[in-house]
Amino acid sequence: MSDATQEQTGPMVAADGTPLKKSLARSLRMQKMRALALIAPLLIFVLLTFLAPIFDMLFRSVENQIVSDTLPETVVVLADWDGSGTEAPGEDVFRALYFDLFLAAEAKEHTKLGTRLNYEQVGISSLFRTSGRRLDDVGEVWQDWLEDIDDQWGEGAFWFEMMSGGPADGDVLSSARTRLATLTGDSMRGDIGFEPSEAISTLLPRTAREYTAWAVFTAIEDEDVVAEEDPWEAVYAALAVDLATPGKADDIAAYSGPGAAQLQAVAAQLDSLPPVDIKGAFADIDEDWLAIDNWAAIQVYSPKYTSGYFLNAVDMQLGPDGAEARPENQQIYLMLFRRTLVMSLAITFSCIALGYPVAWLLANLPARKANLMMILVLLPFWTSLLVRTSAWKVMLQQQGVINDVLVWLGIVADDARLVMINNQFGTIVAMTHILLPFMILPLYSVMQTIPPSYLRAAKSLGATNWTAFWRVYFPQSVPGIGAGSILVFILAIGYYITPELVGGTTGTFISNRIAYHISSSLNWGLAAALGTILLGVVLLLYWVYDRIVGIDNVKLGG
Amino acid sequence: MKKLNALAALVASTALAAPMAMAQDMADSLTLVSWGGAYQKSQKLAYADPYLADHPGLTVTWDESSAEAVAKLRAMNEAGNITWDLVDVVAADAIRLCDEGLAMEIDPDDDLLPGDDGTSAEDDFGDLLVSDCFIPQIVYSTTFGYRTDMVGDTPPTEVCAVFDMDTYPGKRALEKRPINNMEWALYCDGVAKDEIYDVLATEEGQEQALAKLDTIKDDVIWWSAGADTPQLLADGEVVMGSTYNGRLFSVIEEQDQPVGMLWDMQVFDLDGWIIPTGLDDDHLARVQDFVKFATDTQRLADQAKYISYGPARASSAPLVGTHAELGIEMAPHMPTDPENSKNTLLYNYEFWADYRDDIDAKFQSWLAK
Numbered sequence: 001m002s003d004a005t006q007e008q009t010g011p012m013v014a015a016d017g018t019p020l021k022k023s024l025a026r027s028l029r030m031q032k033m034r035a036l037a038l039i040a041p042l043l044i045f046v047l048l049t050f051l052a053p054i055f056d057m058l059f060r061s062v063e064n065q066i067v068s069d070t071l072p073e074t075v076v077v078l079a080d081w082d083g084s085g086t087e088a089p090g091e092d093v094f095r096a097l098y099f100d101l102f103l104a105a106e107a108k109e110h111t112k113l114g115t116r117l118n119y120e121q122v123g124i125s126s127l128f129r130t131s132g133r134r135l136d137d138v139g140e141v142w143q144d145w146l147e148d149i150d151d152q153w154g155e156g157a158f159w160f161e162m163m164s165g166g167p168a169d170g171d172v173l174s175s176a177r178t179r180l181a182t183l184t185g186d187s188m189r190g191d192i193g194f195e196p197s198e199a200i201s202t203l204l205p206r207t208a209r210e211y212t213a214w215a216v217f218t219a220i221e222d223e224d225v226v227a228e229e230d231p232w233e234a235v236y237a238a239l240a241v242d243l244a245t246p247g248k249a250d251d252i253a254a255y256s257g258p259g260a261a262q263l264q265a266v267a268a269q270l271d272s273l274p275p276v277d278i279k280g281a282f283a284d285i286d287e288d289w290l291a292i293d294n295w296a297a298i299q300v301y302s303p304k305y306t307s308g309y310f311l312n313a314v315d316m317q318l319g320p321d322g323a324e325a326r327p328e329n330q331q332i333y334l335m336l337f338r339r340t341l342v343m344s345l346a347i348t349f350s351c352i353a354l355g356y357p358v359a360w361l362l363a364n365l366p367a368r369k370a371n372l373m374m375i376l377v378l379l380p381f382w383t384s385l386l387v388r389t390s391a392w393k394v395m396l397q398q399q400g401v402i403n404d405v406l407v408w409l410g411i412v413a414d415d416a417r418l419v420m421i422n423n424q425f426g427t428i429v430a431m432t433h434i435l436l437p438f439m440i441l442p443l444y445s446v447m448q449t450i451p452p453s454y455l456r457a458a459k460s461l462g463a464t465n466w467t468a469f470w471r472v473y474f475p476q477s478v479p480g481i482g483a484g485s486i487l488v489f490i491l492a493i494g495y496y497i498t499p500e501l502v503g504g505t506t507g508t509f510i511s512n513r514i515a516y517h518i519s520s521s522l523n524w525g526l527a528a529a530l531g532t533i534l535l536g537v538v539l540l541l542y543w544v545y546d547r548i549v550g551i552d553n554v555k556l557g558g
Numbered sequence: 559m560k561k562l563n564a565l566a567a568l569v570a571s572t573a574l575a576a577p578m579a580m581a582q583d584m585a586d587s588l589t590l591v592s593w594g595g596a597y598q599k600s601q602k603l604a605y606a607d608p609y610l611a612d613h614p615g616l617t618v619t620w621d622e623s624s625a626e627a628v629a630k631l632r633a634m635n636e637a638g639n640i641t642w643d644l645v646d647v648v649a650a651d652a653i654r655l656c657d658e659g660l661a662m663e664i665d666p667d668d669d670l671l672p673g674d675d676g677t678s679a680e681d682d683f684g685d686l687l688v689s690d691c692f693i694p695q696i697v698y699s700t701t702f703g704y705r706t707d708m709v710g711d712t713p714p715t716e717v718c719a720v721f722d723m724d725t726y727p728g729k730r731a732l733e734k735r736p737i738n739n740m741e742w743a744l745y746c747d748g749v750a751k752d753e754i755y756d757v758l759a760t761e762e763g764q765e766q767a768l769a770k771l772d773t774i775k776d777d778v779i780w781w782s783a784g785a786d787t788p789q790l791l792a793d794g795e796v797v798m799g800s801t802y803n804g805r806l807f808s809v810i811e812e813q814d815q816p817v818g819m820l821w822d823m824q825v826f827d828l829d830g831w832i833i834p835t836g837l838d839d840d841h842l843a844r845v846q847d848f849v850k851f852a853t854d855t856q857r858l859a860d861q862a863k864y865i866s867y868g869p870a871r872a873s874s875a876p877l878v879g880t881h882a883e884l885g886i887e888m889a890p891h892m893p894t895d896p897e898n899s900k901n902t903l904l905y906n907y908e909f910w911a912d913y914r915d916d917i918d919a920k921f922q923s924w925l926a927k
Contacts, residue, residue: 111657122916126908129657329765332923398729399794422779500782505734505925513922519629521915522654 058535061313061528064306067298069182070113071100075302083296083320094279094289095241098138099206102234103213105132107184107221119523120308120318121297123288131285138281139233141274142240149269150262156230160194162259163211168195176212184221192219194226199257203242210238237278243267244276296320309529333530336510341537343428343509344492350432351439351488352481358436359443359480364452381437389501392430396421396502422504430502435491439484446480446555479555486545486554490538510534587617588844591645594622595785596808600864601646601695603882605852608860612851616844627651631660631834640836643845649828652692653911661691661832669693669846673873674855682855682871686828688907693853694830694870696861699893699902700738701824703791703806704798706816716901717823718746720798721774731787731799734780736921737910738800738825741903743770745823751901755909764917768924780925791817803893807866811884811891821898827905830870868894 012020036043068075073096081089104110114128146153153159173195181188194215201208214235215226242248243266252260252267282289300318301308308318315331316323325331358377362370380388395401398417406412420426450473458468496511503509510530517527545551590606592598598620606618623630624646634640647655655661664670666687670679680687686694704714709726719726720742732739744754744763747770757763771778779796781787787801788809803824809815831853833845851857858869859877866888869875878889889895893902 108659112659115654115657118912119915123912125657126912129911330919330923332919332926335926397793397795505780508926516918519626521918522628522632522658523915 057524057528058532059528060525061309061532062305062307063525064301064308065304066113066116067301068304070104070109071097071298072179072182074100074298078295078299078302081295081299083292083299086292088279088290088292089295091277091279093295094282097282098135098237098278099210099234101128101132102135102139102232102237103180103217104183105135106217106232107180109183115522117297117301119312119521119526120301121294124294124297127286127288127294131282131289134285136233138278138285139235139237139240143233143236145272145274146236146239146266149266152262153236153266154230156228158259158262159211159231159235160227162257162262163196163200163208163215164194165258166197166199169198169201169208170195172196172201172208172212173216176209176216179213180216180220186220188216188220190220192216192226194219197257199255200259203251203255204239206238206242207235210235240273240276243270243273309525310533312526313529313533333510333513336508336513337533337537340493340509340511340534343424343507344489346428347431347435347492348439348485348489350428351436352485354432355436355439355443355484356477356481359440359447362440362444363447363450377437377440380433385434385497386501388434389430389498392426392433392502393421396426396429421502422507424503424507426502426504427499427507430498431492431495434498435488438487438491442483442487442555443477443480446483447477450476478549479553482545482549482554486542489541493534493538586615587619588848589619589621589641589643591621591623591627591642593624593646596865597804597867598622600861600867601852603864604861605848605857608857609848609851628654628658628660631655632658634834635660635836638836640834642834643837643841644849645832645834646695646829647832649688649692649694649830650905650907650910650914652830652832653689653907655832656689656691657911660835662835662837663690664693664833669849671850671854673871674877675873677873682873684872686870688828691832692828692830693832693849694828695853695858696829696867696870697826697894698829698867699803699824699826700733700800701803701806701893702798702800702820703787703809703817704820705791705794705796706818708794708797713818714798714820715822717742717820719820721746721770723774723777726797728797729777729779729790729795730774731779731781731790731796731801733800734782734925736917737905737914739771740764740767740917740921741825742823743767745903746770751903754903755906758917759909759913764920768920771924791815803891804865804867807891811881811886819898821893822901823903824893824898825903825905826893828870829867862888862892866891866893868892 014020014023016023074093077093077096078089081093101110104113110128110132111125114125117128118125143154173192177188180186192215194212196208196212211231214231218224218229219226249267249270252263255263279289288294296319300320306318307323311318311323312326313333315326315334317326318324358373362373362377365373393400397403398419400421402420403412403417407414407417412418420429454472454476455468458472459465463471493509494511496509496515499507499509500512500515503512511534514527514530514534517523517530542551590601592601602620610616610618621642627645627647628651631640631642631645634642645661652661656663666679666683670683670693672678673682683694686697688694702714702717702720704719704726706713708728712725714720714722714726720730720732740758741754744757744767745751747766749757749763749766758767779786779790779799781790781799781801784802784805787796787799788805790796790799792809792813792815798820803819806817806819809817810819831849833842833849837845853871855871855873856877858871859874859879861867862869862874862878863880863882869878875894878892880886881888890897893899
């Protein structure tokens, strides 16, 4: 007896001896996995082709790595500069800028950064473009000086011998690779046939850094042999910077590695070293380099992520002291957001007003007539959007069909023709026409499911026509209105071709500015920020709609 | 490429096979991007057809995407799949593409042929080589056309007629962007021509230009497509409007509309080719070969048979003949003709590359008020 009780209270066991609970869970898990495997292709497809690009685009609205990627040393040194003061940054910042910008110019990345910063500060684009071309001249002063002392300084082979030899400094090489990889986006791996020596990188740190960067670039980007090429001007400038360091002559005297004799010959003539004034050199290239505003813009946009695009998108800007309002003559986006919402609502309501009776007719006419009407509804739906928009131009313009008829009838004087296009009215008319089918079709499919007997029952119980419609028919058609409104409103909010063509100046939408920033100004960050806000507003409205009407009340069909 | 072949063989039975197979004979194909319409047709007749006659195996595909070329090229570049071989863009876009590293730098004397008269390509194109990546084809201008039947007995002879609402009442068509409009506004507000860009660089100058535009704002229809103004003029919607000179030529000469040209203060601009970066070698070789042919002295002069844009080579100008269909002398319809270019303005690329976004923000904000 006691044995039997024990068996009953113990865990239930499946045929193979495992506890039933476990076995059940396993088989359920198997089923779930199988179901997941079945939808996996679609799921992966949607994730890869739909969601990933959207998030990638949205991510651009905060991404700002280009500044620190292109000018890595500059942004670090510049962090200590007081952006709200009246002094341009000091020599150390300009030195960092010179070496950063030189490498960027060789890799042809500096103009990209110029374009990026020009969105924030006018004039940086051409400042970077013209300076990039003239940076070579800066280093030539010291190159000439060195070659005057000894011709060997102009020879790539000598440089190679001096910089390599002895135990290698792996840190310098790997940081040069990282620096170039961040700058260009290429991997920069692979053998370059050169390793900077530890002795030289201790003695001449800046020179070793720039020479190694040059070597990596020469070997991997240009696919040349490092030992056979002459280094670029920035290396000479780097050597000048090292030589100008106080006490360097003594260090050189103590140095005995390759190139010691030549270095000591140079050290002996240090008095005649052309002054290392990179700030002055930049000022010679373009005096805008001394402008506080330019540096403030670089400093403000140094971080890898920025709120700048979002601030721009709401008519603000990022200044040295944080967010501030944009000058009034540049404010436009908030007004456009408001206008887009208000006009989209107006279009939605006019679609309801025009679509409801049509859908009712469609649902209640005999099949033959209803089919004919359906074709009339669908026909414009199949016509190109551009054609329909252009047709409205012909209809509405001042010398257009409607005005001509009104003038002919004598309703409107010839010199006071109505302005019906290139304004909000034109946009609302054209877009209502274009979006009407999106309202009619869901309304129709919902109305079809409302039995006509309900109306008859209401009337037989004494309701007037209006009461029967309003109390019995209309509430049942609300899900159709909901579905149609959501479709029309969301489509309207993103329209840009029609507003562009018939909107003039007062009928354009926020999407027109987004399109401008995507295709003309290439300010994709701002376009992404505007798009993100628009998406947020739509989701918010959807949520509000769900709270008020309830999303269960939306029906696209019976 | 071997890997690709193996892969192509693997998937030969699937739909993927088609694009893969095409990728192999790309050297025999050339994808040209242009503006569509009459301009693209002139390029096809003057450059592509004669080139095809010499290279029978070649297929040329045209893509009418020049208007959004900058954005599309950037997207292609980010996706790592450049499907265009040669792209026709205006000079300002070429500069932008060059800055973005999306267009290849060229060496005029290496990549282009010397002129028929022996001048080197660099001298033959001269100042028109406004960017390291830009291969100029034509000089066009943005200028005004007016309805001859709506201006009374005194047709306008200077650009400031646009701002003269008393003498020339009626609507005007202006492009919905600050470029050109700001310059004309300042010029007609009394700023000397060579000081326009200095003034426009200042906050006050921009205000001044917008204030001048304010005087006609209520009577302006703003256009964004090149075809708008010709249509507005033909319909009598506007009394005058700015557009490209080639569009006006076709309204006047080909469609016989009562429209006249106002050449005063026409703004010269350039259009030409850029080669995208990242083409593979066989493709690049094909493109370079085509570009050499398509930008030689005779080909550029030939293009003027079909459209009234001036050839970019100095050596082509004497070879400009008559219109292929209308048979009229083309030289007097060129923006560069001495009679037409008495008072002109050259688009300032450097200035607009810097100020475009800033002034555009102010301009759009002003427009929306």
